[in-house]
Amino acid sequence: MSKNILHHANSSCATDSVYNSVENNKHTKIDSCSCCSHNHKEIESFSLKTLTPLLVSAFLLILGLLLSYTSLGKNVPYPIFPILYVLAYAPVAYPVLKQAIDAVLINKDFFNEFSLMSIATIGAFIIGEYPEAVAVMLLYSIGEFFQSMAVNKATKNIESLVNVQVNEARVLTKNGVVMKPVKAVSVGDVLQIRVGDRVPVDGVLLSENASFNTVALTGESIPQVLFVGEKVSSGIINLNAVIEIRAAKTYQDSTLSKILESVQEAIERKAKTELLVRKFARWYTPLVFGLALLVAFLPALFVEDYQVKVWLYRALIFLVISCPCAIVISVPLSYFGGIGASSKQGILFKGANFLDLMAQVNTVVLDKTGTITEGVFEVQQVISVEGDKEELLNLTAAVESFSAHPIAKAIASYFTPDQSLINEIENVEEIMGQGIRCTIAGELVLVGNDQLLQSHNIAIVHD
Incomplete structure (x- = not known):
């Protein structure tokens, strides 16, 4: 079997923060209606x-x-x-x-x-x-x-709008994991972040790498991949594996807290x-x-x-x-x-x-996926440099079925691969920020972006 490669365009978008949400289990206080001295308490509908x-x-x-x-x-x-x-x-x-x-x-x-x-x-x-x-x-x-x-x-x-409040943090100590109120986390504490958990405070990644869902803060649909030593913002969601970070700021000084303050203001x-x-x-x-x-x-x-x-x-x-x-x-x-x-x-x-x-306002400039779109990827066109397009798509969809990446999901929903081909795939390895490497019938198959191809000394063909 010849080596088959699907090249993902590696796009980047400018990011700007969306200020949102209010503290969970804590109602926003509406102090007054300007010149009326009314105090408006939250009510349950038609109570x-x-x-x-x-x-x-x-x-x-x-x-x-x-x-x-x-x-x-x-x-x-x-x-x-x-x-x-x-x-x-x-x-x-x-x-x-x-x-x-x-x-x-x-x-x-x-x-x-x-x-x-x-x-x-x-x-x-x-x-x-x-x-x-x-x-x-x-x-x-x-x-x-x-x-x-x-x-x-x-x-x-x-x-x-987005519920990003984190109430507790998992702090690593000599006696194991200790649950602390997020406001009690100190600078220098080592925190454990499980899959699906939000990062409670700004910190520095101690694990080798990690993938985060940052849509709540940036609006970006593509997961953000960070490596050891890089800064991690509070409020984003850990996606792939249990990781560790070192707290660089207290909760009050973290990104998440600033967002909540902005809502009040x-x-x-x-x-x-x-x-x-x-x-x-x-x-x-x-x-x-x-x-x-x-x-x-x-x-x-x-x-x-x-x-x-x-x-x-x-x-x-x-x-x-x-x-x-x-x-x-x-x-x-x-x-x-x-x-x-x-x-x-x-x-x-x-x-x-x-x-x-x-x-x-007379002009509105938008540059972010998810602002005027749903932020959901769809396959628009399939181009095969050489070989049969149907075979390429079948192979690519089969490999991507092993990934939870948004682009992988888009390909899987666009084309349903043969189950027999999926059963032949072995040694699947998902490389963060690059793609998937696996073997089929003893041959290496790569599905990913420029970085993945370059790491294997494969020439990239651009129109």
Whole structure:
């Protein structure tokens, strides 16, 4: 049998880091929606705990309206109605009233949207407009619920971009392998990395060679082959055999930790529009309070049949409709939703301010496999320098069936070799970064790239 060789093109691509993921088992903290003082806690979708106050309030409000405006309540004593509406008001009003009190007592900030809504709804109760008071708080709480759902969804998109968190490391000691928290690994520790494990900290390879899946950090589909003494980045996956590395950095200084920090910074970095809204709320809310007072009492100077209750009610309506929550919620939420939606597509903006800059982009240059492609190899064309193309393809696919390399898998999926030929293959040796060497019927067969051919003094034919 003549010596057959398939030459793999040895391509290289520029690499740039994809900042992704959030610490596993640790939720990303969304401190606030810019000028709103809302603290958004992650919620489980449609959890009963979150929905219960809304459902109870809505049920009692509807019940109260039916009893008030239909014949169903004609025999109900009047004192029942205030009690019913107070019960409907309490579940949805409590969080708002609590934040209003905290803002005044702790932050010394009286002029905020929570105080505004609290005063408006309590005033509505005082003048007997119970349904309006409950409806304001209920609608606000429903808006908060959907906002939390959106924030939660965006956060999960960022977390699921790539989960690269490593919690523990296998440290080699005199007493064998000891499991340590990754943050307890010191510079100089020798770590054992099993097949399929992520490298916990940046280090130097002590084993002769190793193959890594670096797609989480670089987007490259082709495994990266490193040799003894070369640097190994945290977050990449060991592919072929158990290896050892010496820690060169602590976890806090490693590539993986820097990526997680970048996620936090991306969420917290505000755009100019968000900062503008924050400034806007500082003077807008006091202005609304002032105008509401004028609406309530100024007409007394020039309205002949001035009635305090009527104009106070109008002032309360003005307070409610002037609440800045729509603005202070929608702007930050829009940016956060944009970051979350992009992360779902594998793209993470390093801050809301960069979303604004996208409007100025006129040219996009892409140079990475996996960015605009799926990063999956496929055979496009088979060229045989000499001999039968079918025989070459059959032989190549048979040899590549022994490898888990992405290119080998592509060839194996393109052509199914004869099982009888596979059974004849012996002495299979996969050389990292080069290809496969084996024997068939006593003859040497090489399937690989330039380096493999050159190591056997085989001339390379280029068109």
